[in-house]
Amino acid sequence: MNINLTLIGQSITFAIFVWFCMKFIWPPIVNALDARRKQIADGLAAADRGKHELELAARRASESLHDAKQKAAEIIAQAEKRAAQVIDEAKTAAKEEGDRMILAAKAEIVQESHRAREALRGEIAGLVVAGASKVLRREVDAKAHADLLEAVKNEL
Amino acid sequence: MAAEAHTSSEYIKHHLQNLTFGQHPDGTWGIAQSAEQAREMGFWAVHLDTLGMSILLGALFLFLFRKAAAGATAGIPGGLQNFVEWVVEFVDSSVKGSFSGRNPLVAPLALTIFIWIFLLNLMDLVPIDWIPGLMAALGVPYFKLVPTTDPNATFGMAIAVFFLVLYYSIKMKGVGGFAAELSLQPFGKWGLPANLLLEGVNLIAKPISLALRLFGNLYAGEMIFILIALMFSGGAVLFLTGGILQWAWAVFHVLIITLQAFIFMTLTIVYLDMAHQEHH
Numbered sequence: 523m524n525i526n527l528t529l530i531g532q533s534i535t536f537a538i539f540v541w542f543c544m545k546f547i548w549p550p551i552v553n554a555l556d557a558r559r560k561q562i563a564d565g566l567a568a569a570d571r572g573k574h575e576l577e578l579a580a581r582r583a584s585e586s587l588h589d590a591k592q593k594a595a596e597i598i599a600q601a602e603k604r605a606a607q608v609i610d611e612a613k614t615a616a617k618e619e620g621d622r623m624i625l626a627a628k629a630e631i632v633q634e635s636h637r638a639r640e641a642l643r644g645e646i647a648g649l650v651v652a653g654a655s656k657v658l659r660r661e662v663d664a665k666a667h668a669d670l671l672e673a674v675k676n677e678l
Numbered sequence: 679m680a681a682e683a684h685t686s687s688e689y690i691k692h693h694l695q696n697l698t699f700g701q702h703p704d705g706t707w708g709i710a711q712s713a714e715q716a717r718e719m720g721f722w723a724v725h726l727d728t729l730g731m732s733i734l735l736g737a738l739f740l741f742l743f744r745k746a747a748a749g750a751t752a753g754i755p756g757g758l759q760n761f762v763e764w765v766v767e768f769v770d771s772s773v774k775g776s777f778s779g780r781n782p783l784v785a786p787l788a789l790t791i792f793i794w795i796f797l798l799n800l801m802d803l804v805p806i807d808w809i810p811g812l813m814a815a816l817g818v819p820y821f822k823l824v825p826t827t828d829p830n831a832t833f834g835m836a837i838a839v840f841f842l843v844l845y846y847s848i849k850m851k852g853v854g855g856f857a858a859e860l861s862l863q864p865f866g867k868w869g870l871p872a873n874l875l876l877e878g879v880n881l882i883a884k885p886i887s888l889a890l891r892l893f894g895n896l897y898a899g900e901m902i903f904i905l906i907a908l909m910f911s912g913g914a915v916l917f918l919t920g921g922i923l924q925w926a927w928a929v930f931h932v933l934i935i936t937l938q939a940f941i942f943m944t945l946t947i948v949y950l951d952m953a954h955q956e957h958h
Contacts, residue, residue, distance in 0.1 A: 524696075524698070524716060524717055524719075524720075524723070525721070525829065525830060525833070526698075526700070526719070526720070526721050526722065526723045526724065526725070526830065527700075527721060527722055527723060527724045528696075528723075528724050528725040528728050528729060528828065528830035528831070528834070529830045529833055529834045529837070530834065531724055531729050531830075531834070532728070532729065532732060532825075532830055532831045532833075532834025532835060533834040533835070533837055533838045535729065535732055535733055535736060535834075536790075536794075536834060536835050536838045537838055539736045539739075539740060539790050539794060540783075540786060540787050540790045540838075542740050542744075543740065543743070543786040543787075543789055543790045544782065544783060544786035544787070546740075546744055546747060547740065547743045547744055547747045547786065547789070548747075548766070548785060548786040548789065549747075550747040550748065550750045551743075551746065551747050551750050551762060551763060551766045552766065552770070552785075553750070554750035554751055554752055554759075554763075555763060555766070555767065557751075557752035558752040558753075560752075561752050
């Protein structure tokens with residue numbers, strides 16, 4: 523319980539400890555704490571920014587989706603229109619072709635009938651001449667009555 | 679009864695005696711073997727146990743905290759760093775709450791005071807006969823484990839704080855400003871002697887109250903531990919009662935040692951804050 527040199531020794535020890543603490547302990551710890559605080563603040567800010575950007579991106583995405591849908595609808599409408607047009611064109615073309623074929627067939631039919639008539643006419647004239655010649659073998663001279671026979675043939 | 683009382687008082691006295699190194703009256707240097715010898719050494723002697731434990735525990739504090747500080751990163755802290763950061767933030771918030779000026783010394787000072795005094799006080803929870811018994815076996819006559827039960831230690835720290843208060847008072851206010859603060863209030867210049875007396879007492883009371891509060895609390899606590907320890911030699915019933923009492927007092931003492939460390943720290947901050955303030 524005596525007051526002695528220990529007093530001064532303790533004061534000096536105390537001063538050295540405080541100096542050491544001030545020099546080597548306090549600054550690094552406080553710096554680390556500040557750095558961490560800043561990191562956390564930065565992280566939170568970045569998270570906020572990310573959230574904002576996500577919102578923007580979502581909005582952009584829905585906008586482009588909308589655009590794409592609209593464009594697709596336009597394309598489909600155009601395609602439908604074009605298809606209708608093509609069908610119409612095809613119908614018209616088919617009708618024209620059909621008409622043309624009918625006309626050609628009719629013309630051919632007429633031609634065929636002409637040809638047949640001609641042939642028939644020739645044959646009939648032959649038959650008539652043959653018949654007549656059989657009948658008139660003696661009286662009728664084929665040569666002498668050729669003009670007449672030709673006239674009959676033409677009348678048939 | 680007389681013999682027992684004698685041994686009890688000797689037991690107590692033994693526990694209250696520091697391990698003193700100094701010059702004997704006959705001129706030789708050595709360790710005092712009795713309280714009388716220690717007293718005869720006068721001022722030029724040192725308490726080896728007080729200084730030894732102070733330096734040991736202070737070094738432990740600095741070592742642990744330096745280890746954490748050297749590895750301190752802004753990343754995820756480990757266990758030790760976490761603890762150290764928690765203490766540092768606690769001290770830092772105490773300083774920010776009480777100290778309005780800007781001084782890079784105050785926060786480390788407060789941290790050192792808090793942890794160091796806490797560790798010194800903590801020695802009070804070591805059963806009081808362990809270390810002295812061990813030392814006696816090693817041939818050391820006395821060993822007082824708790825430095826803060828030695829007024830030299832508490833006054834040593836309080837005086838260091840007091841010098842800081844004086845230094846910053848003069849640095850912030852100038853010699854004239856500090857002298858004016860001491861002499862011109864509260865009664866104005868015509869009450870100068872009264873002012874000087876009041877402010878002087880006010881000033882001197884700071885270190886004395888700091889030192890005596892810590893010393894008184896720890897000394898009383900130690901004393902009660904010693905008295906409880908006396909019961910252990912009084913038979914089975916007293917032994918059991920003593921054991922329970924010691925446990926209860928130790929639990930209560932955990933609060934006291936922390937509180938005293940905290941009070942010492944807070945008052946130091948407050949005194950330095952007053953030294954930095956320039957109103958009046």
